[in-house]
Each structure stands twice: as structure tokens, then as C-alpha cells.
Amino acid sequence: MEKMRENGGAKALKPRLFSRVFVIVVLISLASFMVGQGSNSGTSVYLKEVGSTTAYAGVLAAIFSAAAAIARIVCGPLIDSRGRAIVMVVGSVIMLAGTLGPLFSNDLGWFVLWRFLQGVGFSAVTTASATAAADVLPVERLGEGIGYFGLGQALAMSVGPALALFLVMTDPAENLFIGLSACALVALVFSLLCRYEKDPQKLPKTSAYRFRWEERSSVDAGSVVKTVEAPVDELEPEHDAPTAFGRFFDRFFERRALPGTLPMLVISPAFGFGIFYVGLYGTTLDIANPGLFYTLSALAMIVVRLRSSTLMDKVPAFRIFAVAVAAGVVTYLLLFAVGMTAGALAAGLYYGAGVLYGISIGLSLPVNQSVAVKSSPAHRWGKTNALFLFASDVGIGVASLVWGLVNEAFGFSVTILCVIGCIIASLFVAWFCYPASEKRATVA
Numbered sequence: 001m002e003k004m005r006e007n008g009g010a011k012a013l014k015p016r017l018f019s020r021v022f023v024i025v026v027l028i029s030l031a032s033f034m035v036g037q038g039s040n041s042g043t044s045v046y047l048k049e050v051g052s053t054t055a056y057a058g059v060l061a062a063i064f065s066a067a068a069a070i071a072r073i074v075c076g077p078l079i080d081s082r083g084r085a086i087v088m089v090v091g092s093v094i095m096l097a098g099t100l101g102p103l104f105s106n107d108l109g110w111f112v113l114w115r116f117l118q119g120v121g122f123s124a125v126t127t128a129s130a131t132a133a134a135d136v137l138p139v140e141r142l143g144e145g146i147g148y149f150g151l152g153q154a155l156a157m158s159v160g161p162a163l164a165l166f167l168v169m170t171d172p173a174e175n176l177f178i179g180l181s182a183c184a185l186v187a188l189v190f191s192l193l194c195r196y197e198k199d200p201q202k203l204p205k206t207s208a209y210r211f212r213w214e215e216r217s218s219v220d221a222g223s224v225v226k227t228v229e230a231p232v233d234e235l236e237p238e239h240d241a242p243t244a245f246g247r248f249f250d251r252f253f254e255r256r257a258l259p260g261t262l263p264m265l266v267i268s269p270a271f272g273f274g275i276f277y278v279g280l281y282g283t284t285l286d287i288a289n290p291g292l293f294y295t296l297s298a299l300a301m302i303v304v305r306l307r308s309s310t311l312m313d314k315v316p317a318f319r320i321f322a323v324a325v326a327a328g329v330v331t332y333l334l335l336f337a338v339g340m341t342a343g344a345l346a347a348g349l350y351y352g353a354g355v356l357y358g359i360s361i362g363l364s365l366p367v368n369q370s371v372a373v374k375s376s377p378a379h380r381w382g383k384t385n386a387l388f389l390f391a392s393d394v395g396i397g398v399a400s401l402v403w404g405l406v407n408e409a410f411g412f413s414v415t416i417l418c419v420i421g422c423i424i425a426s427l428f429v430a431w432f433c434y435p436a437s438e439k440r441a442t443v444a
Helices: 002-009 020-049 054-082 084-104 108-136 139-168 175-193 208-219 221-229 244-252 255-276 278-284 292-311 317-338 343-374 378-410 412-433
Strands: none
Touching (some): 020 084, 020 139, 020 175, 020 255, 054 084, 054 108, 054 244, 054 378, 084 108, 084 175, 108 139, 108 175, 108 208, 108 378, 139 175, 139 278, 139 343, 255 278, 255 343, 255 378, 255 412, 292 343, 317 412, 343 378, 343 412, 378 412
């Protein structure tokens, strides 16, 4: 990585960031996150429409997250050994099957299978696309590029729920699954077009994938095609973990990604509440248009990501994450206040929380992913992204179940206070986990 940075730093002009393949990867991520987050928020409302309970919706959300988490374990090594494209294509097919399923059978029992397939497919596509994004970016603009890539993820986490809430309130409610299937089909089409592993010479000269390909090619010119399609084994580090668990962990994940992963694990329950329950919370309080929360958060997210992406390689990550945490705390304080007010004031607080929610999620996801990727070797980025997204899945999935139970027992006010606690705790975790260079008060 350092050698790549030196090679890239020698250039007077910045290399182009938005190559054709990077745009394709961003679109794959956007479409797949639209499916994942749209199904998470829309399914709970759909089930309520057909007479089910919030608790059952929470169980199905946990099944989705558990399936996604298990798939991360499998996908990380497959991405590093078999390639990014094949995992994206297979994952897109599985995700499409999960979204089409309810159109053929909407019996409540079948939703266990549909949510499982959605989780597996979503996990495969998003893990592979995150790895592909890191592959194709010029290394000297890696943090900035991941910031823009994270915009696609974060934007879908707001637009997806808003679209899902709109579709599920139409007649028939099954329009939700038609819309989700369309997004899954988009992900599949662009996955089929993502073929950079076959022709790395079209990538930026300082991109990690092209650099590794050229390095291998210089050793053995006759093995170019083979090494492009499957990274060589000798690049894999020895498993020097002292325990059996450590060696098992290293087979599927990259431990050097933990500095960015652990803060995301702790803050992700806050986003889980936003995805699964903020729309329901607004409906319960008779907010006229609860979906507007997600629309406003999406707009705020676009603005903050466009303004902050260039800072990702210049400003210490801890400072960026601190802003995200502050915005998240105020978000949920406003939502807490909504429950004690009514009328126009309640609506104003609710929508204002949506703006701050967009700022929080728009900063925290890419900055933590950037820390995880920068801390890890390029040839293990599949395992790096598997671990990072695994942690996010676990945090959101566990939260979906826990917040549902807490809400049933104590109500939304207590649940929101618990969410605020998670957000504050994530800042302390980041302080202890981030590399020293990401906590400096001044920028070199």
C-alpha cells in the first residue's frame, strides 16, 4: 500500500476518480441497498397491513440480518479467491428471488424464506461491491472515493425506506415487492457489466487491483489471465493467531479492519431503529407524511457527502466521526421531543430529525469503512469488507429485535433513550480503536 501511495503521489495531477467501472459499482451498491433497506422498513408496514404484529416483523428482520451475517462469513474468502463479479452476479440472482417470492406466495410463513433469501443475496452483492470499489479507486484518492461510494450506500438507507413506505401504502400493498424486484434486477444487470477483473489495464494506474495485477505479471508474464481471475495464494499471510479461534477468524475476516469495524458495530443499532421503526413511530404519532423523514435525510446526506468527501483523506477520521455522533444524538433528542408535542410542532421536530439523521449516517458509514480499508492489506479487502458489513448487519439485526421488544414493554420514549446511549458509546469506542494518525488534532 505504501509503495502504491508513493507511486501515486509522484503525479502532479490527481487521477480521475469517477471511471466507468466505479460508477457501475456505485450503482450496484445503490440498487442492492435499496432492496435491503427498503425491504426492512416496508415489510414491517406490509405485515401490519395484512394483520401481523410488530414482534413478528422484528423476528423477520432478525432473520434477514442473521442470513446476511452468515453470508458475509462465506463471501469474504470467496471474493478474495474466486473474484468479485461472480459473487455479485450470484448474489443478485438470490436477492431477486427473495423479492419476487412474495408476489407468488404472501402467506406469513413463507416470509421466513423470502427474508432469508433477501438477506443472503443482499450480503453477497454488497460485500463484493464494496471490495470492487476499493479495487478500482486510485490509491491516493481512496478515502475520498470510499466517501462517494458510501454516499450510494447511505443514500439508499434513506431513499429505500421512503420508497418502500410509499409503495406499501398503494393499492395493492404488494407493489412494494414489485418495486424491490425492479431494484434487484438493476443490481443484476450492472453486476453482469462489472468485468474489470478481465481487463485490469483499463483501471486507473494506481488502483490497487491494477497494481497487484502488474506486479504479478512482471513476475510471470504467462500467468496474466490466471492471476487476474484468482489472486495467488502466496499473497495470503500466514495465520499466526495464537488460538484456534484466532486462526478460524483469520480464515474468514481481516482482523486489521477492526479499528473501523467496532465503532460501526456500536453505532449501527441507532441506524437500525431509523430503518425499522422511525416510519412506524411517525405513523403512531399521526405525522401526516412519515416518509418525508427519509426524503429529507436523503437530501441532507447528499449535501454532506458531496461537501465532505474531499476531506476524507485530509481530516482525521475521529473528528469526522465526532460530528456524525453529535448529529445522531440531536436526531434522537428531537424524536424524543416529538412524543411530548403535537400538531405542527411535532411534525417540524420529526422532519428536522430527518435532516440530522441524514448527516449522521452520511458521515459515519463511509468514514468507518475508510478506516477499515486503509488499515488492511489490499489482497484481503474481501475479508475486510465482509467483517465491516458483518458488524453492521449484526448491529442492525440485533437492534431490530431488541428495539421491538423494548418498545413493546416500555414504549418508544425509553427505546429512543437506549438508542442515544449506543450513539454516545460509539464515540468512546472510536477513540480507543482508531489509529493514532486518525485522532490527531491537526492535519499534516
